Amino acid sequence: MSLHNSSHSVGLVTPQVALFDEPLALACGRSLASYELVYETYGELNDDRSNAVLICHALSGHHHAAGYHSEQDKRPGWWNECIGPGKAIDTNRFYVVSLNNLGGCHGSTGPSTINPQTGKPWGPLFPPLRVRDWVNSQARLADLLGIECWAAIVGGSLGGMQAMRWALEYPQRVKHCLVIASAQKLSAQNIAFNEIARQAIVSDSKFAEGYYLDNNEIPDKGLALARMVGHITYLSDDAMASKFGRDLRSGTLEVGTDDSVEFQVESYLRYQGSRFSDSFDANTYILMTRALDYFDLAREYNHDPVAAFREATCSFLVVSFSSDWRFSPQRSQELVDALIAADRPVSYAEIESNDGHDAFLLPIPRYLEVISAYMTRVEEKR
Numbered sequence: 001m002s003l004h005n006s007s008h009s010v011g012l013v014t015p016q017v018a019l020f021d022e023p024l025a026l027a028c029g030r031s032l033a034s035y036e037l038v039y040e041t042y043g044e045l046n047d048d049r050s051n052a053v054l055i056c057h058a059l060s061g062h063h064h065a066a067g068y069h070s071e072q073d074k075r076p077g078w079w080n081e082c083i084g085p086g087k088a089i090d091t092n093r094f095y096v097v098s099l100n101n102l103g104g105c106h107g108s109t110g111p112s113t114i115n116p117q118t119g120k121p122w123g124p125l126f127p128p129l130r131v132r133d134w135v136n137s138q139a140r141l142a143d144l145l146g147i148e149c150w151a152a153i154v155g156g157s158l159g160g161m162q163a164m165r166w167a168l169e170y171p172q173r174v175k176h177c178l179v180i181a182s183a184q185k186l187s188a189q190n191i192a193f194n195e196i197a198r199q200a201i202v203s204d205s206k207f208a209e210g211y212y213l214d215n216n217e218i219p220d221k222g223l224a225l226a227r228m229v230g231h232i233t234y235l236s237d238d239a240m241a242s243k244f245g246r247d248l249r250s251g252t253l254e255v256g257t258d259d260s261v262e263f264q265v266e267s268y269l270r271y272q273g274s275r276f277s278d279s280f281d282a283n284t285y286i287l288m289t290r291a292l293d294y295f296d297l298a299r300e301y302n303h304d305p306v307a308a309f310r311e312a313t314c315s316f317l318v319v320s321f322s323s324d325w326r327f328s329p330q331r332s333q334e335l336v337d338a339l340i341a342a343d344r345p346v347s348y349a350e351i352e353s354n355d356g357h358d359a360f361l362l363p364i365p366r367y368l369e370v371i372s373a374y375m376t377r378v379e380e381k382r
Contacts, residue, residue: 009076010042010067010084010091015107018144024102024137027130034116037141038063038107039099042083043091045145050382052147053089054138055079055098056155056162058360059230059288060280062106065098066091081363088371093379094151102137103129103287111283112213123283124210131158131295135165139173149173152378156180156360157327158288161295164335167312168297176378177312178371180319181360183331184297184305184338190326193233194289197226201282210283220277226285227276236323236356305334309342315381316346317374319367321359347374 015038023031040063045052055065057078066083068076083089083096100108103126111126118125142150153174155163160182167177186194204222206212212219301307316339320332329350339346349370353359359367 008084008086009080012071013040013042013064013067013069013077015040015063015069017107018141020137020140020144022140024133024140026127026133028128030127032102032109032127035102035109035137036107036113037099037102037109037137038104039097039141040064040067040077041145042066042096042098043094045095045147049147050149050151051094051379052142052145052150053094053096053378054142054150054153054166055083055089055096056134056138056153056159057098057101058155058157058159059285059292060276061159062104063098063100063108064106066096078361082368082371088368089154089375090372094375097141097145097147099138099141101134101288103134103284103291105281105284110281111210111287112281121213123213126283126287129287129291131161131165131291132169134162134291135169138162138166139170142173149175151382152176152178152375154178154180155182157182157357158292158295161292161297164297165295167314167316168308171311171313174314175381176317176374177314178317178319178374179332179335181321181324181327181332181357182335183327184308184335185295186293187331191293193229193326194293197229198286198289200225200229201286204282207282210286212282218277219282223277223280223282223285224270226282227272227280228270231272233326234357236325236354238323238354305338306341309339309344312342312344314344316344317370318346318348319360319370320348320350321353321355321357321367322350323354324357324359326357 018037021034023033025031061078064077065079066077085092089096100106102108103110105112111122115122153163153166160179163177163179166174201219201222204219206217207219208215298305298308318332318336320329336346336348351367353364355362
């Protein structure tokens with residue numbers, strides 16, 4: 001039996017497209033007259049529609065969270081280790097929905113799709129988005145699927161911000177909120193990293209002020225550099241040391257030689273950057289990093305996260321990783337402290353890991369055990 005059809009895989013999945021003709025008012029003051037969202041589902045929705053779980057993706061994520069798109073597909077969905085029969089988010093028990101956010105570049109309406117008013121790609125004319133815009137569009141998808149209340153909403157990093165915004169904006173529509181490697185707002189350092197990445201993109205000669213698709217080009221060098229900058233911040237020093245150390249791919253460090261030196265880590269970063277620039281849209285990267293920068297859960301509550309969380313009625317699981325320095329355990333502990341002060345039910349786990357921020361995507365046994373145990377509680381309390 002192939003991995004595609006094993007008892008622990010959701011198997012072959014087909015993305016679906018939802019079309020929305022009702023205008024969507026956006027936080028920026030503009031609106032989209034119509035839009036499409038691409039999504040996948042895993043498992044079966046039960047008769048009373050009480051077992052639905054929403055997966056919110058992070059910056060470079062998309063709808064393909066589990067399973068395979070074809071028999072020839074060698075790479076499963078980005079969270080395949082966590083979603084499936086008998087896994088932490090068990091598709092024998094839950095109906096899992098994963099979508100590509102509005103503004104994305106994997107099928108949902110965004111900068112790389114056609115603007116119906118011009119007949120050309122939206123490009124830089126696509127409206128700026130906020131996390132609440134994603135949540136509002138996700139609520140419409142839930143309506144379309146007949147889901148009045150999510151058993152759980154799960155998200156890591158930027159996905160965790162969406163899950164928290166759901167808990168505040170639609171408190172009666174979510175019973176459990178799982179916030180993984182996230183924060184109530186970005187630190188100045190995180191905003192700085194995002195700005196450096198954006199500057200790498202806009203400085204590319206092919207960027208053309210965002211109209212590169214009109215020229216049948218992509219700012220591949222700038223986008224690759226942006227990914228390289230981001231990628232090194234997602235890893236920890238220990239992770240990079242154990243993975244690469246100072247190993248050479250070519251050349252020598254011997255004195256008196258003229259050999260060109262290339263470290264393994266240099267080669268790795270260039271590969272990651274090149275692969276990313278082939279699959280991700282530069283305008284989408286700019287849009288999503290700005291949404292990440294602008295997110296501030298408590299802004300409308302006089303910057304008081306306790307007051308913000310008093311709007312929620314669901315239970316929370318907050319998870320952090322010991323070596324994550326972009327979304328450090330301290331940021332998660334701030335969430336937990338605010339939830340406790342707001343008298344919200346909350347569980348917290350700090351997972352020991354040397355993998356940095358990327359740990360939330362990896363099959364770390366203790367991490368999966370925590371998610372699995374909490375999801376068992378979600379099922380018992382449906």
